[in-house]
Amino acid sequence: MKQRKWLTTVAASVVAVSVLAGCGSNNDSKGASPSASANPSASSSASEGGKQFENMELNVAVFQGGYGREYWDSIADEFMKDYPGTKINITASPKIAELVRPKIVAGNPPDFMYVAGSDNMPIIDGLIKDKALLDLTDIFNEASEGAPLKDKILPGVLESRSSSPYGDGKVYLAPYNFDVMGLWYNKKLFDDKGIALPTTWDEFFALGATAKDNGRSLFTYQGLYPGYLEEMIVPAIFNVGGQEALDQFYNLDPEFWKSETFTKVWGFLDKIANEDNALMKGTIALNHTQAQTAFMQGKAMFIPNGTWFEDEMKDSPREEGFQFGFLGVPSFETGKPMMALTDVQRLVIPAKAKNPELAKEFLKYLYTEKGVKLNGEKAKGIMAVKGAPDLVKEFIPESTYNVYKAVDNGIVTVNGKFISVAKGSKYNPSDDIYKPISSLMNKQMTVAEYGDKLYGIFTNIQKELKENGAQE
Structure with a gap:
C-alpha cells in the first residue's frame, strides 16, 4: 500500500514538474x-x-x-x-x-x-x-x-x-x-492482441468493448482506499485547467468546486461509475491488495497505482504471462501529452x-x-x-x-x-475529497451533489483559516 499517503500537508504547494527531463539519457547521465x-x-x-x-x-x-x-x-x-x-x-x-x-x-x-x-x-x-x-x-x-x-x-x-x-x-x-503514478495495464495482453494504448479519455472509454471481448471490465481501483484515484484526478486537473486550477484545488479554494475543471474531471469518474462494464463489480468493497490481485488475474483492463506496484505484489497470483505496463493518465484532448502524478x-x-x-x-x-x-x-x-x-x-x-x-x-x-487547515480543525482535505467518491461510484451521489458538498466543506475551511489567522 502507498506508504506516502495521504496529502494532508503544509504550506500551499504545487509542483508542475517536467521531471526527469533528460534523466538517465546517454547525453546527460555521465555529466549529470x-x-x-x-x-x-x-x-x-x-x-x-x-x-x-x-x-x-x-x-x-x-x-x-x-x-x-x-x-x-x-x-x-x-x-x-x-x-x-x-x-x-x-x-x-x-x-x-x-x-x-x-x-x-x-x-x-x-x-x-x-x-x-x-x-x-x-x-x-x-x-x-x-x-x-x-x-x-x-x-x-x-x-x-x-x-x-x-x-x-x-x-x-x-x-x-x-x-x-x-x-x-x-x-x-x-x-x-x-x-511515479498513473494507470497500469497487462502489457502482454495489449501486445498479443494488438490493442492500442489510449492517449485520451475518449480512447480509454472506447476500449470498453475490447475489455468485454477479453472477459474483463475496463477499470478497477482500491475501493476501500479511494485516495488512489488521486493518481488520475490530480494530473487530470492540471490537464484541463493548468496551474491555476491546481492552485485552486490545493489552496482549498471553494470556487474550484463550481468550476468547469471540476465538472470535466469528475465527469470521467461519473462515466466509469455509470457506463456498462466500465467499473469492475465489487470494486468499492475491495482493499488495495484485493483490487490489485483481481486486476492481475485479468478481471480488469486498468488500475491506478505507482512504481512500488510490482514489488508490493511480487508474490500475488496473476493470469498467465502477466506483465506490468505503465500508461500514465490520458488527456482530455488529442495532441496533449500524457501525464503522471509524482x-x-x-x-x-x-x-x-x-x-x-x-x-x-x-x-x-x-x-x-x-x-x-x-x-x-x-x-x-x-x-x-x-x-x-x-x-x-x-x-x-x-x-x-x-x-x-x-x-x-x-x-x-x-x-x-494541500495547505494546512486550521489547528484543531475537524477537516482533512484529502479524506474530505476522496472518501465521498465511493458514494459517487456506487451511484448514491451525483457529481453536482458531490461538488456542493465539497464547496461547503472548503468554505468552512477558509472561514476557519481566517479566524485562526486573526487569533494568531
Whole structure:
C-alpha cells in the first residue's frame, strides 16, 4: 500500500514538474549523475584519515515503511567507514513520530530525520509551521564537479514548496526517493492482441468493448482506499485547467468546486461509475491488495497505482504471462501529452539538532553515486536525482525502470500538496475529497451533489483559516 499517503500537508504547494527531463539519457547521465566526487569530503576523508567534527556522533530517525530500513543501516555503515571515528545511531519504526515527538517537544530532536506515512507526517507539518527546520540551502549551493549540487537534483523539485515551504527560495526539506503514478495495464495482453494504448479519455472509454471481448471490465481501483484515484484526478486537473486550477484545488479554494475543471474531471469518474462494464463489480468493497490481485488475474483492463506496484505484489497470483505496463493518465484532448502524478519523499534536519554539521555531511553523502546506488539496491528506491534510474537499473524491476523512462519519453509529471487547515480543525482535505467518491461510484451521489458538498466543506475551511489567522 502507498506508504506516502495521504496529502494532508503544509504550506500551499504545487509542483508542475517536467521531471526527469533528460534523466538517465546517454547525453546527460555521465555529466549529470551523482558521483563520489560530488562530495569532496567523502573522498578526502578516507585518504586523509577522516574528517573531524566537533561532535562525531549522529542520531538518525527514519520511517520504516515500504523502503524498509536496510538502506539506512547500510549507508550508515558506509559513511562510518569513509568518516573514521564517526558513530551513527539509527532508529527506525513505522510509527517513527511516536518515538521522536517527545524528544522534539523536549528540545532534543534527532539530528536527521526521514519521516513519511500519513500517521507520521503531522510532525513534519508542525516543524514547518513552527519554522523549526534547519535551512539546507547552502548544501545544495555547494560546488560539486564544477556545478552546484542543486543542479544534480531533478528539475523543479528544490523550487517546489515540498522543499521550499515558505516560498522564499530557501530549501528546508531535502528530496529523497520519488514515485511515479498513473494507470497500469497487462502489457502482454495489449501486445498479443494488438490493442492500442489510449492517449485520451475518449480512447480509454472506447476500449470498453475490447475489455468485454477479453472477459474483463475496463477499470478497477482500491475501493476501500479511494485516495488512489488521486493518481488520475490530480494530473487530470492540471490537464484541463493548468496551474491555476491546481492552485485552486490545493489552496482549498471553494470556487474550484463550481468550476468547469471540476465538472470535466469528475465527469470521467461519473462515466466509469455509470457506463456498462466500465467499473469492475465489487470494486468499492475491495482493499488495495484485493483490487490489485483481481486486476492481475485479468478481471480488469486498468488500475491506478505507482512504481512500488510490482514489488508490493511480487508474490500475488496473476493470469498467465502477466506483465506490468505503465500508461500514465490520458488527456482530455488529442495532441496533449500524457501525464503522471509524482511524489517526492523528504529528509530534514531539525533546527535544534545537536549535531547539524555532521547531519549536513551525512545528507550530502546520500547524493553520492554510492548513496544513490545503495538506495536502489537495498530500498529499491529511485532518488530524485538526475540519472538515478540508470544508476540503479540492475536493482529494480524492468517495469519500474520503464516507468521512469516513459517520463523521459514525454509524459509530463505533476505534483502538489494541500495547505494546512486550521489547528484543531475537524477537516482533512484529502479524506474530505476522496472518501465521498465511493458514494459517487456506487451511484448514491451525483457529481453536482458531490461538488456542493465539497464547496461547503472548503468554505468552512477558509472561514476557519481566517479566524485562526486573526487569533494568531
